[in-house]
Amino acid sequence: MAYLRLLLVLLWSFVLAPAFWMGTMAEPALAQDLELTQDLLEDWERTAARAEEAVANARASTPAFEALRAHLATWRDTFQDAQQANARTIQTVRRQLDALGPPPAEDATESEEIAAERQVLNQRLADLEAPVKTAELAYNRADGLIQAIDKIIRDRQAEALLEFGPTPLNPAHWVRTATALRQTAEHIHGEFVVAWSNDLQQKATKEALPAVIVLAIVGSILVVRGRRWSRLIMLRVLGDDPGAGRWIAGFLLSLGSALLPLLGVLLLISAVYATGLVGLLSDRILQAVVPATFIFVFARWLAMRVFPAVEARALPLVLSEDQRQSGRRYGAALGLVAGLHFLLKQMTGHDAFSDQVIVTLLFPLLLIAALMLLRIAWLLRAHCDNTLEGNDDQNYRTRLIRVLVLVLIAVSVISPILAAVGYFKLAQFILFPTLMTLQLLAFLLVLQRVVIEVYVLITGNRDGASDSLIPILIGFAMVVLSLPLLALIWGARQTDLTELWSQMLKGFDIGGLRLSPTVFITFAIVFVIGYTATRLLQGALRNTILPKTKIDPGGQVAIVSGLGYIGIFLAAVIAITSAGIDLSSIAIVAGALSVGIGFGLQTIVSNFVSGIILLIERPISNGDWIEVGGVHGNVRNISVRSTVIETFDRSQVIVPNSDLVSGRVTNYTRGRTVGRVIVPVGVAYGTDTRKVEKILREIAEDHPMVLLSTPPAVVFQGFGADSMDFEIRAILRDVNWVLSVKSDMNHAIAKRFAEEGVEIPFAQRDVWIRNPETLPGATSVSEASLSATDVAHPIVEEMGDPDTDGDAGDK
Numbered sequence: 001m002a003y004l005r006l007l008l009v010l011l012w013s014f015v016l017a018p019a020f021w022m023g024t025m026a027e028p029a030l031a032q033d034l035e036l037t038q039d040l041l042e043d044w045e046r047t048a049a050r051a052e053e054a055v056a057n058a059r060a061s062t063p064a065f066e067a068l069r070a071h072l073a074t075w076r077d078t079f080q081d082a083q084q085a086n087a088r089t090i091q092t093v094r095r096q097l098d099a100l101g102p103p104p105a106e107d108a109t110e111s112e113e114i115a116a117e118r119q120v121l122n123q124r125l126a127d128l129e130a131p132v133k134t135a136e137l138a139y140n141r142a143d144g145l146i147q148a149i150d151k152i153i154r155d156r157q158a159e160a161l162l163e164f165g166p167t168p169l170n171p172a173h174w175v176r177t178a179t180a181l182r183q184t185a186e187h188i189h190g191e192f193v194v195a196w197s198n199d200l201q202q203k204a205t206k207e208a209l210p211a212v213i214v215l216a217i218v219g220s221i222l223v224v225r226g227r228r229w230s231r232l233i234m235l236r237v238l239g240d241d242p243g244a245g246r247w248i249a250g251f252l253l254s255l256g257s258a259l260l261p262l263l264g265v266l267l268l269i270s271a272v273y274a275t276g277l278v279g280l281l282s283d284r285i286l287q288a289v290v291p292a293t294f295i296f297v298f299a300r301w302l303a304m305r306v307f308p309a310v311e312a313r314a315l316p317l318v319l320s321e322d323q324r325q326s327g328r329r330y331g332a333a334l335g336l337v338a339g340l341h342f343l344l345k346q347m348t349g350h351d352a353f354s355d356q357v358i359v360t361l362l363f364p365l366l367l368i369a370a371l372m373l374l375r376i377a378w379l380l381r382a383h384c385d386n387t388l389e390g391n392d393d394q395n396y397r398t399r400l401i402r403v404l405v406l407v408l409i410a411v412s413v414i415s416p417i418l419a420a421v422g423y424f425k426l427a428q429f430i431l432f433p434t435l436m437t438l439q440l441l442a443f444l445l446v447l448q449r450v451v452i453e454v455y456v457l458i459t460g461n462r463d464g465a466s467d468s469l470i471p472i473l474i475g476f477a478m479v480v481l482s483l484p485l486l487a488l489i490w491g492a493r494q495t496d497l498t499e500l501w502s503q504m505l506k507g508f509d510i511g512g513l514r515l516s517p518t519v520f521i522t523f524a525i526v527f528v529i530g531y532t533a534t535r536l537l538q539g540a541l542r543n544t545i546l547p548k549t550k551i552d553p554g555g556q557v558a559i560v561s562g563l564g565y566i567g568i569f570l571a572a573v574i575a576i577t578s579a580g581i582d583l584s585s586i587a588i589v590a591g592a593l594s595v596g597i598g599f600g601l602q603t604i605v606s607n608f609v610s611g612i613i614l615l616i617e618r619p620i621s622n623g624d625w626i627e628v629g630g631v632h633g634n635v636r637n638i639s640v641r642s643t644v645i646e647t648f649d650r651s652q653v654i655v656p657n658s659d660l661v662s663g664r665v666t667n668y669t670r671g672r673t674v675g676r677v678i679v680p681v682g683v684a685y686g687t688d689t690r691k692v693e694k695i696l697r698e699i700a701e702d703h704p705m706v707l708l709s710t711p712p713a714v715v716f717q718g719f720g721a722d723s724m725d726f727e728i729r730a731i732l733r734d735v736n737w738v739l740s741v742k743s744d745m746n747h748a749i750a751k752r753f754a755e756e757g758v759e760i761p762f763a764q765r766d767v768w769i770r771n772p773e774t775l776p777g778a779t780s781v782s783e784a785s786l787s788a789t790d791v792a793h794p795i796v797e798e799m800g801d802p803d804t805d806g807d808a809g810d811k
Contacts (some may be wrong), residue, residue, distance in 0.1 A: 168363035192277025219267030226260025299335020530571025611655035675735025682723030
């Protein structure tokens with residue numbers, strides 16, 4: 001029956017699983033009040049006593065234990081619902097007791113009216129909680145019995161797997177196997193002969209003969225030609241370069257390569273049934289043919305999708321054409337072997353063949369399956385080698401595939417050895433679940449490709465679609481939905497899954513908080529709604545309301561940001577309360593974490609508080625030209641932790657908010673853009689200073705960016721070492737243009753000075769060489785005393801005392 005699980009892949013992953021999840025999520029958090037009557041409790045007591053006796057003896061069959069467990073699970077669910085009995089009334093009574101206040105101390109008294117009311121409420125609370133405690137005790141008892149039954153069943157499964165049986169290599173078993181097959185064939189033949197010997201049946205068969213012929217012909221045509229027709233139509237739809245829509249259409253048409261042959265087999269079986277000559281054994285075999293055929297055609301279809309002959313887009317695996325052709329053959333062979341294995345198991349199970357016959361009959365199929373699995377492992381290894389060709393870096397996918405290759409090789413080698421030795425059940429448990437797991441992974445790979453193409457069809461964005469967030473999330477969801485099926489493949493019982501699900505619905509406690517899927521989903525939904533509403537309100541303020549006000553852009557940004565923080569905080573609080581989480585418990589946890597936050601996160605907290613201060617006081621705003629820590633730039637974004645400054649070379653500097661609050665910050669454009677420019681100028685000694693002052697003032701007044709309401713000033717700063725120093729000091733309309741204004745003024749100064757004959761000096765130095773007679777070719781001191789302006793490229797070895805080092809250094 002293990003292969004029937006493979007038939008549920010598509011049904012579970014996309015139909016049953018979502019409905020199951022949504023159905024359980026839709027259950028109310030608070031069940032209806034359930035009254036535990038005396039008859040109900042007596043009935044439970046009899047059931048529990050019988051179950052305890054069965055568990056103590058452990059002699060019942062596994063199906064009997066499964067039925068008993070299901071009955072106990074029903075009782076447990078009943079008692080779990082009964083624990084919510086009178087819940088609302090109990091909460092009301094407790095609130096009334098809280099309103100009365102705590103009981104008085106031993107040496108204190110309270111009024112008789114309050115004492116009497118407290119006594120009545122306490123008695124009523126005890127009466128209301130009595131059935132709840134009874135239900136809780138019964139629930140724990142039922143849960144303990146269920147766990148004991150699960151342990152017995154698991155122990156039996158482990159013993160069955162490790163059971164040492166007959167070896168298929170014993171020649172004596174071959175004779176028994178041949179005899180059993182011959183007897184089965186004779187039995188089937190005898191059923192047809194007996195049915196045909198009946199005159200009425202002969203007449204009915206002859207009357208149904210035209211229908212039988214038509215069904216047989218149509219079924220045979222579909223089995224033989226259906227796959228080829230489907231492939232031809234698919235290739236015609238795809239064309240040479242199909243888009244996403246045509247690719248999806250081709251994918252749907254490719255399903256015909258599996259569905260049409262399966263339909264043909266159904267028609268052939270219907271033709272056999274239409275003859276009326278089918279007996280009991282024939283009926284059992286025919287009923288197993290349909291799922292066995294599905295296993296084969298499904299595996300062949302998967303092999304065609306994973307190892308395609310022609311693929312317009314990227315190949316699922318990086319393999320050559322010959323390797324892909326081999327992969328299609330191996331995949332189809334695996335499906336055929338798995339289908340025959342299922343068919344033979346159904347046949348041998350119904351006819352009660354001996355263990356020796358079953359082992360001998362199934363061992364060749366196990367060997368072929370192991371060989372095909374080994375071939376598939378080699379193809380996966382070739383894919384890894386082709387992927388890494390010319391590149392030594394392995395990504396996580398390649399590493400996972402290499403691990404999978406090692407597992408497949410180990411399974412394909414160990415399983416035949418175990419079967420040959422005598423551990424046939426263990427070999428089957430290792431090999432065929434591995435095969436079905438491989439098919440499940442291949443099916444998920446195909447579905448992920450379909451998701452990507454659907455995403456491309458909707459968005460029109462093919463570049464990077466495989467790495468986009470939405471396809472990755474959908475792929476992750478498919479993997480999660482397939483986990484229950486994977487557990488069933490590897491021997492998990494359905495009751496194990498339902499038990500795990502019931503535990504998840506019940507939730508688990510963390511520090512007094514009960515967390516469950518319902519709590520998580522409620523929290524997520526409410527928070528997403530609050531977060532979305534906050535973003536919508538921010539967008540309305542930013543684009544519609546605030547632009548029509550007189551608030552400056554920095555203030556608008558502060559309002560929108562502050563609203564976002566408040567909205568997210570309120571959304572989180574409302575989501576927590578809506579999920580039923582007690583905020584007092586969270587406060588306890590937060591208090592425990594406050595010490596760690598104070599020491600480990602003090603920098604982050606400091607930046608957060610500084611960000612709030614910046615948004616409220618607004619000493620800087622977006623677009624301001626500021627200087628902080630020697631960095632000049634424009635403020636681009638103020639977040640809750642840091643501020644982004646774009647420098648004049650277009651690089652971005654991230655400054656922690658605490659530096660902006662506690663450090664020295666120069667804001668050049670806060671509130672206005674008016675600023676001053678200073679242009680230094682040097683002229684040669686002997687120049688008329690008043691003339692220079694007049695020229696510089698005219699240049700400053702002529703520039704359009706200079707404000708004349710505050711006339712520019714020309715300052716004679718003093719006498720420098722090489723020049724007389726002047727400065728132009730002017731107020732600009734926009735200080736952001738200070739560099740351009742300074743450049744324009746320097747150009748104008750150079751032009752006017754050249755026209756007026758004003759000399760701009762440059763630094764001059766005289767070099768004196770001590771001990772010139774030591775120089776080669778020097779005859780006198782006068783020949784060695786050279787001016788710096790007379791030597792084009794002097795090579796001077798400076799040798800002197802500290803008094804002459806300074807002059808030499810200037811050179």
